[in-house]
Every structure is written in structure tokens, then in C-alpha cells.
Amino acid sequence: MQPYFKYFPRNSFVHKLDPRTKLFLLITYIFLAILFTDVRILMLILISAIIIYLAAKLPFKENIGTWKFLVFSMIFLMVILNLISPYGAKVENPHVIFRFLIFALSWEGIFLSLAAVLRFLSGAIISMVFIMSTDPSLFAPAAAGLKIPDKGAFVFDLALRWVPSYVDDLFKTINAQMARGYKIGSGKGIISKIIMAVPLVLPVTMKGILSVHDVSDAMELRGFGYKKCRTWYREVKMTKKDYFAILLMIITVILGYWLKINMFPSYWLPIS
Amino acid sequence: MEEKSLFSVTTTDIAAMGIGSALYAALNIVFNIFYIPLAQLVTLRPSVVIPMFFGFVFGPWVGFVTGFVGNTISDAISWGGFWWTWDVGNGLLGLVCGLAPIFFAIKDEELGSNKSLVISIIFAVLSAAVGMGFASYMDLALGYGVYTFEQATTWLFLPSFVTDAVFGAVLLPVFLKAYASAMAGRARAG
Numbered sequence: 001m002q003p004y005f006k007y008f009p010r011n012s013f014v015h016k017l018d019p020r021t022k023l024f025l026l027i028t029y030i031f032l033a034i035l036f037t038d039v040r041i042l043m044l045i046l047i048s049a050i051i052i053y054l055a056a057k058l059p060f061k062e063n064i065g066t067w068k069f070l071v072f073s074m075i076f077l078m079v080i081l082n083l084i085s086p087y088g089a090k091v092e093n094p095h096v097i098f099r100f101l102i103f104a105l106s107w108e109g110i111f112l113s114l115a116a117v118l119r120f121l122s123g124a125i126i127s128m129v130f131i132m133s134t135d136p137s138l139f140a141p142a143a144a145g146l147k148i149p150d151k152g153a154f155v156f157d158l159a160l161r162w163v164p165s166y167v168d169d170l171f172k173t174i175n176a177q178m179a180r181g182y183k184i185g186s187g188k189g190i191i192s193k194i195i196m197a198v199p200l201v202l203p204v205t206m207k208g209i210l211s212v213h214d215v216s217d218a219m220e221l222r223g224f225g226y227k228k229c230r231t232w233y234r235e236v237k238m239t240k241k242d243y244f245a246i247l248l249m250i251i252t253v254i255l256g257y258w259l260k261i262n263m264f265p266s267y268w269l270p271i272s
Numbered sequence: 273m274e275e276k277s278l279f280s281v282t283t284t285d286i287a288a289m290g291i292g293s294a295l296y297a298a299l300n301i302v303f304n305i306f307y308i309p310l311a312q313l314v315t316l317r318p319s320v321v322i323p324m325f326f327g328f329v330f331g332p333w334v335g336f337v338t339g340f341v342g343n344t345i346s347d348a349i350s351w352g353g354f355w356w357t358w359d360v361g362n363g364l365l366g367l368v369c370g371l372a373p374i375f376f377a378i379k380d381e382e383l384g385s386n387k388s389l390v391i392s393i394i395f396a397v398l399s400a401a402v403g404m405g406f407a408s409y410m411d412l413a414l415g416y417g418v419y420t421f422e423q424a425t426t427w428l429f430l431p432s433f434v435t436d437a438v439f440g441a442v443l444l445p446v447f448l449k450a451y452a453s454a455m456a457g458r459a460r461a462g
Binding site: 006034077080081112113115116119120123131155157158160161163165167169170190195197198200202204206208211213215216220224225 | 281282283284286287288289290291292293294295297298299301302318319321322325326329330337341342345348349354355356414415416418419423427438439442443446447450451454455458
């Protein structure tokens with residue numbers, strides 16, 4: 001599993017936090033980002049997300065693909081948003097900068113699309129921190145620690161364990177079909193292109209779905225589900241740091257809510 | 273075999289959820305690498321058939337978990353993060369398809385019959401509409417990148433709905449037929 005997952009083991013305080021705390025951090029960020037439309041506050045949220053990313057000592061270089069994807073898709077999104085809707089967003093009496101045929105660029109359009117992009121980016125960066133700083137083998141115990149029923153947590157464990165073997169199976173199938181003259185990307189028209197995916201996907205899927213009954217037999221023979229509770233090899237534990245971090249997050253959320261109500265209720269423009 | 277109610281989760285369901293999620297994740301990961309040369313369609317994902325298929329065969333909950341967990345894992349592996357509205361949307365693909373055999377009382381032995389194949393095509397399109405609709409308009413409601421209905425429809429909903437619906441409608445009957453003939457050769461039922 002390890003070579004597949006983007007997990008970067010480091011010695012940082014973010015890595016030492018409980019996975020549940022990091023999940024809570026993600027929820028906090030998603031909530032705060034939804035709350036505000038003001039670009040200044042969203043910029044602060046994004047900068048704090050990047051600081052957490054840096055504090056976790058996560059690399060930029062090994063991860064350059066994801067960052068490129070994020071930045072380019074965000075720039076693309078901003079342009080598209082301003083193109084599709086005449087003013088980028090529906091507002092009354094927009095401050096139009098210029099018009100061209102049916103397209104019009106307005107300050108509102110620019111700043112609202114910027115807000116949307118910042119909101120998306122901050123959530124995406126924290127979800128990266130969550131995934132990249134957490135040992136994959138801790139996900140299932142953490143799910144169990146969240147009082148998710150053991151059966152649910154076990155599904156996650158089972159899925160994570162199977163992924164690498166199915167990836168291997170798929171590559172084997174692709175190579176085997178190519179040895180028989182299968183050409184990736186051949187086929188004319190959409191329907192025949194879709195049908196061309198069948199020889200790649202079907203064998204692995206059938207192998208998997210037919211093994212479901214064997215796996216469930218094996219689990220039942222070992223007494224799965226006989227007892228309500230189950231123990232995990234790896235355990236997660238909340239420490240003082242976690243409680244402190246959670247307290248900090250709760251204070252931030254309350255403060256954010258207060259700011260939203262009293263100081264930054266709507267979007268912000270550099271001109272008046 | 274014990275009587276199965278809509279809300280009970282059997283060991284078979286657990287195994288199906290685990291294997292389905294792993295398959296969906298693995299297919300997404302591999303096609304992210306492999307299908308770039310023919311990416312004329314924006315998101316060419318033949319793998320959307322997996323949650324639909326597992327939902328159809330094993331029931332709505334298995335379908336939902338397959339889509340949800342599978343998409344979360346593949347996102348986490350492919351780009352190191354995840355996005356919850358689209359995870360739930362992918363889960364709904366499986367959930368809606370899982371309702372079909374319940375509404376139309378399709379038994380396990382009849383999965384390959386003509387009636388079931390026709391229903392599967394309809395439900396593949398329906399589930400793509402529900403799942404991708406949820407994800408797109410949830411993004412709109414929460415303001416993730418889009419603000420107006422037209423933006424959400426043209427930029428998020430239509431591309432994802434059309435590709436998922438076409439892939440599902442073409443591949444789901446093929447998979448069901450193959451599964452039915454594979455199961456017919458095995459001695460055990462269910």
C-alpha cells in the first residue's frame with residue numbers, strides 16, 4: 001500500500017496529531033471557507049492553510065503534479081466562470097470594466113470568482129495535509145475511534161488492502177490484452193471507444209465480484225461479526241496537543257462566525 | 273440463506289463493499305494514468321460502471337459505499353486530497369442503481385434477463401443524473417468555484433452527467449450479462 005499512497009513520513013507536530021484531529025481541522029476549514037465571501041478573509045484562510053502545509057514539512061517538489069493541476073485548473077476555472085455568465089456572478093448593478101459582444105468583465109465577477117477559487121484551494125490544501133501526513137494504516141482505527149461501527153471501519157481497511165492488488169491485476173490485464181493485439185485508444189466513435197474499455201475492465205471486475213462470496217465465507221469462518229467489538233493492531237490516541245488543537249479550532253470557528261455576522265457579511269471590492 | 277432486509281448488513285455485504293471500493297479506486301487510478309492519450313472527452317472514466325454494477329447486484333448500501341469510499345481513496349492516491357461533494361455524488365450512482373432491483377423485484381437469478389438489462393440502462397442514466405446533479409448543485413449551493421445555475425450546469429453538471437450516463441448505460445448491461453453467465457456456472461446461489 002505504501003508506494004501507492006502519497007504519504008510523506010516526517011517528524012512534525014502535524015504528523016503527531018491524531019488523525020481525528022486532522023479530520024476536524026479539515027471540517028473547520030471547509031466550514032470557515034463556506035462562511036466567507038470576502039476575499040481578504042479567504043486570503044488569510046488560504047495563507048494559514050499553506051502555513052500548516054509547510055509546518056507539516058510536506059514537499060513541493062515531489063508533489064509538483066498536484067500543485068500544477070490545482071493552480072492551472074483554478075486559473076482556467078476563473079476564466080471560464082467570467083465567460084459563461086456575463087458578469088461572472090449574478091449581482092445587481094455590477095461595476096463593469098469593459099464589454100465585448102456578449103462578454104463583460106466586472107469587478108464583482110473578478111472578485112467573486114477569486115473568492116470561489118480561494119475557497120476551493122484552502123479546502124484542497126488541508127485535505128492534502130490530512131492525507132499526506134497520516135499513515136494509511138491509521139485510517140481504519142481512526143474511523144473506529146470516531147464511533148463508526150466496526151463493520152464500517154473494517155470496510156475501509158479491506159478496501160485499502162485490496163487496492164494495490166487490483167492495480168497490479170489491471171496492469172497485468174492491460175499487458176495481456178496488448179500482447180493479443182489490443183490497442184489502447186483504438187475504436188471509432190464514442191460508443192466503440194467505450195466498448196473497447198470492456199476487455200480491460202471486465203476481467204478484473206469479474207474476478208473481484210466472484211471472489212466476494214469466497215472472502216465473506218473466509219470472514220465468517222473466522223467469526224467476523226460474532227462479537228460486537230474488535231481490536232485494531234494500530235491504535236490512535238488523543239493527547240494533550242490534540243485537545244489543545246481542537247479547542248483552538250472551536251475558538252476560531254466561533255470567532256469566524258462573529259466576524260461574519262458583524263464585520264464581513266458580504267463580498268469585498270477594492271473600489272466603491 | 274437468511275432473509276435480507278433493506279437495512280441489515282451481512283458479511284457478504286461487507287466483503288462486497290470492501291472489494292467494490294478497492295476495484296473502483298484501482299480502476300480510477302489506472303485510468304488516470306492510462307487514458308490521457310485519448311482524453312477527447314473531459315473525464316473519460318469507464319470505471320463509473322463499478323458502483324452502479326455493485327449497487328445493482330448487492331443492493332443500494334453496497335453501491336453507495338463502493339462509490340463513496342472508492343472515490344475517496346482514488347482521489348487521495350491520485351492527487352493527495354479529496355472533495356466530499358463528489359464523493360457523495362459518486363456514492364449516489366451506486367445507491368440509485370441499487371434501488372432498481374428492489375422496485376422492480378428482480379431476483380438474483382434474473383440479473384441477466386432482458387427486463388433487467390433494460391431497467392439497468394434506465395437506472396444508469398437516472399443515477400448519473402442524481403449523483404452528478406447532487407455534486408454539481410451542492411458545489412453551487414456551497415459556492416465551491418461556481419455561483420450561478422448556468423455555471424454549475426455547463427461547467428460541472430453536463431460534462432460529468434453525459435460521460436457518466438453514456439458509460440453507465442453502455443457498460444452496465446454488458447457487465448450484468450457477463451456476471452449472470454459467470455454465476456450460472458457456479459453451484460451456489462447468492
